Amino acid sequence: MRKHYIVGTAGHIDHGKTTLSTALTGINTDRLKEERERNISIELGFAPFTLPNGDQVSLIDVPGHEKFIRHMVAGVVGIDLVLLIIAADEGIMPQTKEHLQILELLGIEHGIIVLTKKDLVDEDFIELVKEDIKEILRGTILKNAPILAVSSTTHEGIDELKLLIQEMLSQIPERTSTGFFRMPIDRVFTLKGIGTVVTGTVYSGTIEVGQELEIQPSNHKVRVRSLQVHSQSVDKAFAGQRVAINLTGIEVEDLQRGDSVVTPGQWEPSQRVDVELHLLNEIDFALKQNSEVKIHIGTTEVMGTVLFYDRKEALPGETVYCQIKLEEPIISSRKERFIIRRPSPSTTIGGGSIIDPNAKKHKYRQETIDLLKQKSKGTLDELILQQLQSSSQVFLTIQELSTLLILPKNEIEVGLSKLTKQLQIIEFQSGSQDPFYAARTQLEKIEKQIVSTLETYHKTYPLRLGYPKAEFMKQFMEKLKPKMAQNVFDYWGEKRLLMVKEEFVALPTFKPQLPPTLQEKANQLEQKLIEQGFTPDSWDDLTKEVKLNEKEKNELYNFLLNQGKILKLTDKMIIHQQTFEKLKAIIIDFLRKEQQITIQQAKELLNVSRKYLVPLMELLDQEKVTVLRQGQNYRELRK
């Protein structure tokens, strides 16, 4: 299959970028502007040409230094190769160096140095210029770049250059299209009969016709009506490609260069980004705390303030960890490259990569730097583990991790399975529900808390069955759905950390017990209650003559209820379990003979007033001994 590549040009003014583009493509890129209206994906400065093997190249040639920076930053994920153009008669000039620095800051590592205007100088001179260039390139990202001399006017070396471009491109590994979709917008316009069109380079993921997407930071919902890649209509486009998208659901006025088209729900605009920042050697000042800078990222340029956490200033050539507080919210991704410039005089100061696209406020102290360093150096596994270890929410699903880390789900899954095998994290999974995860260290930490919480609770309330389950879940299983919580209870149950009994959580060894002092009083009360038979006192009356404080009274009541020693007749009235058994025996005996019993018959049988009789009979229904026939006034045995 024929491939399509994007090649960028860089170099000092008048060194022959446009003339070389014309020599390679046969198109005068300055004239491309007129063609813009004809097709949604033709745009300023992009000219196509075909390599000897049939692969296609789109050459970007943008005039002017500002535009160069914009295009390089915006196209950083899409540019496969860069041609650094140096005129043989002039050699390295200030802007050559600055462009080289920008390529370096953006991490663009595949390049060819093209020496133009070969026809204006002799061979010896070219050799001298080449030596100069090698000297300058030493230690830079393009240190191994080949150098080739050409003439764009006589076309000497142009075919050789095409072959060299072809060879270099064939060595570049294929891009992967993993992750959520994101495309920073570089142009917005309307076309008659088509509607709103945006163009840009796809940073991550894939896009399809019909897909629902969202514009950030404005949070507009949109749909893809049609797509073009390099003037061809396509159904799908991938990371690294330059794409024109025809959008529905939005007007041109609601879009601007710098916005991003993204997968819905995955990106949150932020006004703080943590960064690893490298300052150029060549600047002649120190970057002070709170300096105002302009950050070029994606297709956006935003003013921001530099915040250091371990210094008052950064010196030329230094690489530091810091934060940039932005004047407007932006969308960015971890490891995304950016450039910073000084607003006036407009000069490039440095650049770097994003550590945290949704950064928080930090304190001025060494720990902040340690954290940023760890985050920037961290592998995917380390990041996942760190998230699970530091999150206030102990249990997280893949979706939650993906949202928190701004990383694609498929990559998170790979990391999780590795970490599970290493026993660094515990996976909770059952049936159709989504699996969720916890870091082992984090789990051990809360297990300790649980044991100590339960111990204290049992000591304070020795008569209770245990810690109320609902409260327990709120405290230790924040945000976990009941079904998921059951998984964790099962896990802890198997580990013999705790046991769950109805609505209570207790240590496995725990049994509610009466202390000796209360035991005696309890016996006394039970005895009295048994003697009262079918006409018992309320709990309040019963306990009047026994010395109990309010708490003991309550605890003992609940204890006897939980132990099944007493049963509730009404809110106030209770009956002893032995009395209830007696009642049951009498009624069952009667019903076996007579089949039915009315209230009147029961009254005669038990010889109590209605005040007791009604709750007694209702208790029998409740305990599933009898049923009251609907609409009748008699009861039968329950089958």
Ligand SMILES: Nc1nc2c(ncn2[C@@H]2O[C@H](COP(=O)(O)OP(=O)(O)OP(=O)(O)O)[C@@H](O)[C@H]2O)c(=O)[nH]1
């Ligand atoms: N003799 C000769 N002249 C050349 C060659 N390449 C470019 N030139 C001339 O150099 C001048 C500048 O060339 P451009 O192609 O406009 O340079 P550029 O780098 O695109 O300039 P900017 O876009 O303004 O930065 C023009 O007059 C060209 O005709 C070459 O290989 N040989």
